[in-house]
Amino acid sequence: MTKPSCEDTTLVRARDLHHGYFSFTFAPYPRVAECHPGSFVHVQLTSTDIYLRRAMSVASVNTRRHELEIIFKVFGRGTAALSRFTTGSKVNILGPLGVGFSKPRSTYHPVLVAGGVGFPPLMFLAQQMIDDGMDPKNIHFFYGGRSERDLVERARIKKMGIRFYPATDDGSLGDKGLVTKSVEKFIKDHHAKERLRLYGCGPEPMLKAVDELGMQYGVAGQISLESPMPCGIGICLGCVVKLRVGGHARVCCEGPVFEIGEVVL
Amino acid sequence: MTPDLRVTIAGVEFANPVMTASGCCNYGEELAQVFPLSKLGALVTKSITLKPRLGHPVPRTAETASGMLNAIGLANVGIDAFIKDKIPFLEKQKTKIIVNVAGATINEYVEVSARLADIGRVDILEINISCPNVDEGGLEFGQSPALTEKCIAGVRKVFPRPIIAKLAPNVTDITQIADAAHQGGADAFAVINSLVGTSVDIDTWRPRLTNNRGGLTGPAIKPIALAMVDKVYTKCKLPIIGIGGISTYRDVIEFLLVGATAVQVGTALFVEPDAPVKIVEGLKEYMKTKKLSHINDMIGKVRKYT
Ligand SMILES: Cc1cc2nc3c(=O)[nH]c(=O)nc-3n(C[C@H](O)[C@H](O)[C@H](O)COP(=O)(O)OP(=O)(O)OC[C@H]3O[C@@H](n4cnc5c(N)ncnc54)[C@H](O)[C@@H]3O)c2cc1C
Ligand SMILES: Cc1cc2nc3c(=O)[nH]c(=O)nc-3n(C[C@H](O)[C@H](O)[C@H](O)COP(=O)(O)O)c2cc1C
Ligand code: FES
Numbered sequence: 001m002t003k004p005s006c007e008d009t010t011l012v013r014a015r016d017l018h019h020g021y022f023s024f025t026f027a028p029y030p031r032v033a034e035c036h037p038g039s040f041v042h043v044q045l046t047s048t049d050i051y052l053r054r055a056m057s058v059a060s061v062n063t064r065r066h067e068l069e070i071i072f073k074v075f076g077r078g079t080a081a082l083s084r085f086t087t088g089s090k091v092n093i094l095g096p097l098g099v100g101f102s103k104p105r106s107t108y109h110p111v112l113v114a115g116g117v118g119f120p121p122l123m124f125l126a127q128q129m130i131d132d133g134m135d136p137k138n139i140h141f142f143y144g145g146r147s148e149r150d151l152v153e154r155a156r157i158k159k160m161g162i163r164f165y166p167a168t169d170d171g172s173l174g175d176k177g178l179v180t181k182s183v184e185k186f187i188k189d190h191h192a193k194e195r196l197r198l199y200g201c202g203p204e205p206m207l208k209a210v211d212e213l214g215m216q217y218g219v220a221g222q223i224s225l226e227s228p229m230p231c232g233i234g235i236c237l238g239c240v241v242k243l244r245v246g247g248h249a250r251v252c253c254e255g256p257v258f259e260i261g262e263v264v265l
Numbered sequence: 266m267t268p269d270l271r272v273t274i275a276g277v278e279f280a281n282p283v284m285t286a287s288g289c290c291n292y293g294e295e296l297a298q299v300f301p302l303s304k305l306g307a308l309v310t311k312s313i314t315l316k317p318r319l320g321h322p323v324p325r326t327a328e329t330a331s332g333m334l335n336a337i338g339l340a341n342v343g344i345d346a347f348i349k350d351k352i353p354f355l356e357k358q359k360t361k362i363i364v365n366v367a368g369a370t371i372n373e374y375v376e377v378s379a380r381l382a383d384i385g386r387v388d389i390l391e392i393n394i395s396c397p398n399v400d401e402g403g404l405e406f407g408q409s410p411a412l413t414e415k416c417i418a419g420v421r422k423v424f425p426r427p428i429i430a431k432l433a434p435n436v437t438d439i440t441q442i443a444d445a446a447h448q449g450g451a452d453a454f455a456v457i458n459s460l461v462g463t464s465v466d467i468d469t470w471r472p473r474l475t476n477n478r479g480g481l482t483g484p485a486i487k488p489i490a491l492a493m494v495d496k497v498y499t500k501c502k503l504p505i506i507g508i509g510g511i512s513t514y515r516d517v518i519e520f521l522l523v524g525a526t527a528v529q530v531g532t533a534l535f536v537e538p539d540a541p542v543k544i545v546e547g548l549k550e551y552m553k554t555k556k557l558s559h560i561n562d563m564i565g566k567v568r569k570y571t
Contacts, residue, residue, distance in 0.1 A: 003298040006539060049330045051483055053536060230326050230333060231535035234295040237340050238326035248319055
């Protein structure tokens with residue numbers, strides 16, 4: 001377990017990605033080197049009606065410049081308050097938190113399945129796999145959303161040179177329908193020839209489908225879960241999930257990344 | 266001159282008056298990653314019951330204005346696993362160890378307490394007769410003077426070291442319950458546990474907690490907690506550990522002034538896990554500025570209007 005700490009940092013770049021999505025870069029964040037794909041930070045929002053921190057996955061780091069990026073979508077009052085921070089604002093970050101994704105060996109073909117605002121940790125994972133020497137052509141990135149507008153940062157993901165498969169509920173971009181339908185077709189076509197590894201992050205119904213696909217086709221992998229997280233460090237017991245072997249695990253510290261087949265969704 | 270932060274409750278001396286609140290630091294291991302627990306006056310564990318409990322299904326927490334609701338449902342490892350897996354860690358910590366005990370029946374409280382009596386490193390028991398999050402026991406004990414007395418008296422017989430009775434705020438007159446706990450043999454009061462509350466999602470028309478209601482905690486409850494401490498201090502005889510919405514040293518001083526000898530920090534740990542360390546530093550600075558040499562110089566010293 002990495003020791004979490006509260007660090008004051010500054011919002012140095014705020015990009016409006018449109019349609020309610022924002023990218024925030026904080027610096028200097030002294031602990032960037034300890035952030036891994038799937039790690040998250042707990043961002044403090046000081047206001048009377050927003051007492052608790054909000055969990056945000058690490059979307060990228062720049063270790064040389066000590067920069068940490070998060071990407072979020074305005075959803076409720078917490079993320080709305082976050083979006084109102086302006087560059088130069090001091091923000092307190094508790095982290096790095098959680099157990100992240102384990103990277104596959106280079107002979108594997110990772111299949112990344114992102115749903116909506118679940119894409120940032122998977123984008124980070126793809127980048128790290130490339131940095132570690134994996135051929136980008138072997139990385140398959142499925143990205144699903146309601147419509148084209150929900151699939152933000154597409155240009156950035158495509159620029160990595162990885163294989164990119166968008167899917168939208170309304171058919172405005174890529175396959176029409178649930179992204180997991182496209183993933184299933186891909187698994188059927190490829191799992192006999194290639195050693196696949198599934199990685200999922202997104203809304204719970206999507207994760208449930210990824211989990212089931214993994215078990216049905218015998219493809220191992222991991223999914224990153226969300227849960228209401230008051231503390232993020234394992235002391236409140238508010239964030240638990242049921243394990244298939246029985247008992248509970250805390251999403252914030254035993255997770256947020258779990259093996260396919262490990263949790264009851 | 267460095268101010269003296271030591272306080273004594275029922276013969277037990279604490280390095281400072283700042284403790285963690287039950288259910289807000291698990292069994293201490295996680296917070297030990299954030300700061301050395303020796304910085305605390307005492308660590309108070311999650312409520313321990315006879316059998317392990319998983320608690321209520323999620324969502325079992327919900328944010329509210331200046332606080333939160335929880336209905337964790339006394340999730341804990343149970344007394345056997347606590348003694349086997351958690352005590353070895355706690356024994357090594359250079360702070361006082363207070364184990365919080367809960368149960369559905371008086372027998373359960375007594376049985377758990379008897380097991381803890383044999384472990385010398387458990388300095389004090391805190392008896393949770395006030396949890397709003399279980400159907401059985403808990404509040405029911407805390408709302409009845411007779412049951413409170415019986416429960417504390419039962420524990421008193423089997424546990425040779427000091428006992429703190431943790432009182433519920435959801436009662437007509439908290440001093441009646443406090444007096445009953447005193448009668449039963451308690452050595453101190455912890456005031457207060459969380460207040461019953463709920464919250465509803467207007468999109469789904471569902472309560473935000475699967476338990477339908479939970480306990481309100483955090484800064485929102487501080488004024489209520491202060492008034493309760495004041496009331497107990499004025500009418501009852503035992504030392505008080507003040508709890509409710511404490512997040513800074515300033516909050517602590519308010520509690521001391523109305524009569525608390527020590528305090529516990531709960532929900533604030535979720536937002537600032539190192540809050541106790543900052544609080545202790547803040548207390549020292551305040552005492553230096555005010556030229557106070559001892560914590561006792563503040564306890565109960567509120568200058569009330571007459
Ligand atoms: C490990 C982890 C990583 C996350 N990463 C991101 C990210 O990269 N980008 C992003 O936009 N969002 C992310 N989230 C979700 C984010 O933390 C917010 O909780 C969520 O967007 C709700 O928005 P809000 O705070 O505006 O809602 P509010 O209505 O203000 O939230 C109220 C409360 O509900 C809790 N809550 C409600 N639903 C959820 C949920 N599904 N998951 C977690 N908490 C919930 C919140 O913690 C908060 O306490 C992540 C959550 C977790 C647990
Ligand atoms: C998530 C959570 C779990 C709690 N669990 C317990 C518990 O197991 N036993 C207990 O006596 N009190 C429990 N409490 C109550 C606290 O110990 C404390 O009395 C209350 O939170 C008020 O203090 P605060 O405002 O500083 O949090 C819990 C509180 C919270 C927020
Ligand atoms: S968020 Fe508190 S234990 Fe996980």
